[in-house]
Amino acid sequence: MKIVIAGGSGFIGQKLTNALIDDGHEIIILTRKEKTSTGNISYLKWLEEGTTPESQLGNADVFINLAGVSINDGRWNLNHQKQIYDSRMRATDELLKIISALPQKPSALINASAIGIYPSSLDAVYTEESIETANDFLGKTVHDWENKAKQVETYSIRTVFMRFGVVLGNEGGAFPLMSLPYKLFAGGTIGSGKQWVSWVHIADVVRSILFVIENDKIHGPVNVTSPSPIRMKDFGKTIGSVLHKPHWLPVPSFVMKLALGQKSNLVLKGQQVIPQVLMKEGFTFMFPSLNSALEDLLTKK
Template identity: 50%
Template sequence: MKIVIAGGTGFVGKVLTSFFLNQQHDIWILTRNPRPSSGRLHYVDWEHALPYVQQADVVINLAGVSLNSGRWTEERKKAIIQSRVSTTQKLVKMMKTSSKKVFINASAVGFYGTSTTETFTEASPSENNDFLASTVKAWEAEALKAKEYGIRTSLTRFGIILGQNEGALPKMILPYKLFAGGTVGSGEQWMSWVHIEDVVRIMAFIIEHEDLEGPINVTAPHPVTMKEFGQTIAKVINRPHWLPVPDFALNILLGEMSMLILKGQRVLPQKLCDHHYSFTYDKLEGALTHLYRSNGH
């Protein structure tokens, strides 16, 4: 199978590329900084991407400026939105002449807005227009235009992806390693999480199941509160959970970006459950134990 990945050099992209290469698929990474090809792995400049995108069986879009790479200044917020919308527009435009294709567009559970009381599934509407929700809506609107060309389109709404060395988890676990971990904010905010191994397996699962399309929540079936998350980290790496971090401190430190930590949503992967996807890591303690205790941390 021929797979094109935009954003293939990022956290998820690297793990996904390795996974598909192990399955003997041919991978083309779209990048502004091409490297030499190696076996089944190829790097292609965006300016020369058209024939590769048209010939691909699967196109996966993970591209976009990282949400947690700096304070959300007005300039950075524009870059976060524009990088996602413009990349998606380019891919959809390149795909429009080849309909027998699967298009998987990364998205986020931020679509639903934040709540400490509601539970969200793919059937839930978004009645929120905060920065994250607005970004996701604009991003998904561009991706869904691929359906007009007969392309099966899936919107993978990621929760917080847990990986050992990249993503949000290393930053979240650092205070505990320094014996300074504790509940962040009220602790009642929900954290919908997913292990990186399940992320890549879910992508493959979507490709294999032709009736999986539209929004798909890529989260484990057992979300936790931030207090429970912190307590589980402390248990797994054998550190105390004692020093609370108040809302105002994070607001000063992170500005508007603090909403990633101080607010959350309880999101369930209803479509994946309905299709009997079997999570490798469905409970948080097992996921964290795999990432840290089994790796000598």
């Protein structure tokens, strides 16, 4: 298939591109930087004045939208929040414009999203059928992002919202910072420790996207989390156990709030999220348990 990726140079995008190439697909990456096409990967400039990728794309089977300023980088001041929000809205608007100009429409748009759309809770269990929406910054951002991407359904294009949980990988995301204190013998419970961590290994993120591309019955929200969410206290204890390092130095909530501001909600609050759609459709997780995921990430060279 011919697959167009926006945000292909990011943490998830690079891993996904490699997997798609291994499967023999032709990849077009929309980028702001000048890059030389190699093998099965082509690069087209976009989001810059005078760029018209729609005139160079030809026909494409699937669009994947991973574009947007990372929520893991920088402090969540008002300016950074605006960048996070605006980058997602602008990139999705541009994709809608590109798709509208194509004579032959793609069969699917796979749009990144996040479990931050669900309200934080110590008791609730969320599936794709849950309709509650968080009223904080991340909840509003994800809600508006999905609604904008949903406009592509005007063209009868299958649209999927991949609601990523806490993605565990060594090359990016929040995990390197979460595991670092343990490597320095300073790991411990963050906040109350009762908050849920709905995590997923980066390998299963990539595999789930491939699964959704191939399974044309899947549409709408898809929770991309492992089937075994865990409380933060137990998450930390498992990191310590795998690394054979102590779990002893608690980090109070007020310290995290002082250090990270509103961004501290990413670790001080959480949701118990179940990947009901993936499980129902027969997706098999490579890393269903946290212990197996951490063994892979922390002990393999």
